Amino acid sequence: MSSVGILGGTGPAGQGVAIRLASAGYDVVLGSRDAVRATGVAAELTPRGAGSVSGAANEGAARCDVVIVATPWDSAVATVSALRESLTGKIVISMVNALSREGRELVPLYPPRGSMAAQIAHALPNTMVVGAFHHLPASEMVGLDSGLDADVIIFGDDESARESVARMVESMPGLHAVIAGTMSLASAIEAFTAVCISINIRHKAHSYVKLAGLSH
Amino acid sequence: MSSVGILGGTGPAGQGVAIRLASAGYDVVLGSRDAVRATGVAAELTPRGAGSVSGAANEGAARCDVVIVATPWDSAVATVSALRESLTGKIVISMVNALSREGRELVPLYPPRGSMAAQIAHALPNTMVVGAFHHLPASEMVGLDSGLDADVIIFGDDESARESVARMVESMPGLHAVIAGTMSLASAIEAFTAVCISINIRHKAHSYVKLAGLSH
Numbered sequence: 001m002s003s004v005g006i007l008g009g010t011g012p013a014g015q016g017v018a019i020r021l022a023s024a025g026y027d028v029v030l031g032s033r034d035a036v037r038a039t040g041v042a043a044e045l046t047p048r049g050a051g052s053v054s055g056a057a058n059e060g061a062a063r064c065d066v067v068i069v070a071t072p073w074d075s076a077v078a079t080v081s082a083l084r085e086s087l088t089g090k091i092v093i094s095m096v097n098a099l100s101r102e103g104r105e106l107v108p109l110y111p112p113r114g115s116m117a118a119q120i121a122h123a124l125p126n127t128m129v130v131g132a133f134h135h136l137p138a139s140e141m142v143g144l145d146s147g148l149d150a151d152v153i154i155f156g157d158d159e160s161a162r163e164s165v166a167r168m169v170e171s172m173p174g175l176h177a178v179i180a181g182t183m184s185l186a187s188a189i190e191a192f193t194a195v196c197i198s199i200n201i202r203h204k205a206h207s208y209v210k211l212a213g214l215s216h
Numbered sequence: 217m218s219s220v221g222i223l224g225g226t227g228p229a230g231q232g233v234a235i236r237l238a239s240a241g242y243d244v245v246l247g248s249r250d251a252v253r254a255t256g257v258a259a260e261l262t263p264r265g266a267g268s269v270s271g272a273a274n275e276g277a278a279r280c281d282v283v284i285v286a287t288p289w290d291s292a293v294a295t296v297s298a299l300r301e302s303l304t305g306k307i308v309i310s311m312v313n314a315l316s317r318e319g320r321e322l323v324p325l326y327p328p329r330g331s332m333a334a335q336i337a338h339a340l341p342n343t344m345v346v347g348a349f350h351h352l353p354a355s356e357m358v359g360l361d362s363g364l365d366a367d368v369i370i371f372g373d374d375e376s377a378r379e380s381v382a383r384m385v386e387s388m389p390g391l392h393a394v395i396a397g398t399m400s401l402a403s404a405i406e407a408f409t410a411v412c413i414s415i416n417i418r419h420k421a422h423s424y425v426k427l428a429g430l431s432h
Contacts, residue, residue: 214423
């Protein structure tokens with residue numbers, strides 16, 4: 001089973017993906033600018049299954065077979081650009097959303113290239129960028145007993161990379177992979193995260209997207 | 217019970233909303249540029265319940281108590297601008313999506329003001345514009361026996377108009393209202409329609425959005 005690094009993985013969203021990847025058998029490296037913090041956060045996660053979660057500097061996470069970008073949106077490009085050599089030739093999964101809080105709502109921000117996935121793809125020309133994991137509620141992801149049964153909407157221009165990420169997602173407990181299409185859909189998928197979070201703030205809920213009527 | 221007009225209501229999306237509104241007891245006027253066509257389409261819809269569906273020119277539909285805009289995106293502003301007097305002071309519901317087909321996908325187009333709801337609100341300054349009904353699969357909407365159980369994501373800046381539309385949606389069979397927030401979310405909600413339709417094309421499905429974990 002391959003290893004997965006998560007850049008900026010110590011936040012709630014990164015932790016949730018880490019624990020479910022490890023529970024599916026992957027060896028996960030939580031990356032952070034602060035390796036000590038990453039090691040501490042990783043030690044507190046207790047996956048079920050054959051996989052593991054360890055902590056490292058982002059440089060260590062970037063050496064894994066597949067790398068997920070989970071940094072805040074405004075540091076994503078700088079982070080991946082500094083790691084370009086380690087990332088060359090790899091599948092890079094963007095779960096980054098550009099969002100801003102305005103009162104009770106989160107609102108989407110549109111980066112100059114339309115989406116964070118496109119920003120990352122431009123910074124990493126020799127990688128296969130795939131978008132996934134945008135709409136998931138972090139609290140339900142971290143708790144393996146939360147009963148989560150969510151659809152993960154996947155996009156990217158490289159068909160085999162998309163398929164590979166879909167297989168990874170399908171192996172994770174509580175998640176189903178739904179390939180939506182190409183990078184043309186990136187802005188719409190990322191921006192919808194603002195809608196999901198705003199609904200959860202307003203309705204004091206931890207809801208998530210299910211596509212009714214899709215057979216898995 | 218109030219009357220509801222649907223501008224450009226003879227397309228599949230407008231028909232689906234019409235039959236479910238009429239089944240909830242509303243008297244619906246399907247509007248079209250071609251009143252004869254609207255009358256013909258309306259005659260073929262057989263709602264269940266106390267309501268009715270009739271056809272008229274868009275001018276007739278615009279005289280209803282509440283008016284829904286269901287025209288193609290590129291004629292929405294021209295259509296509502298011509299009807300400004302009839303629409304003044306009313307709740308105007310935009311279900312318009314600006315989309316373009318590219319191969320197997322639909323991709324979102326971003327209108328100059330960010331969303332079609334914002335375009336319509338700018339054209340109709342003395343109305344209360346609310347967005348709703350964007351993500352629904354037309355075929356499942358028209359067939360009252362389709363088993364549809366969909367969430368309708370609602371947005372707008374006028375709180376009482378939003379609540380009023382939510383009550384209307386809740387009364388329609390197979391639909392649940394979820395208020396997301398203000399017009400700041402319009403572009404994200406409209407653009408996500410491209411994702412829903414692209415998924416359905418790719419997966420040969422008629423899926424629709426459910427927000428798991430929201431209590432209705």
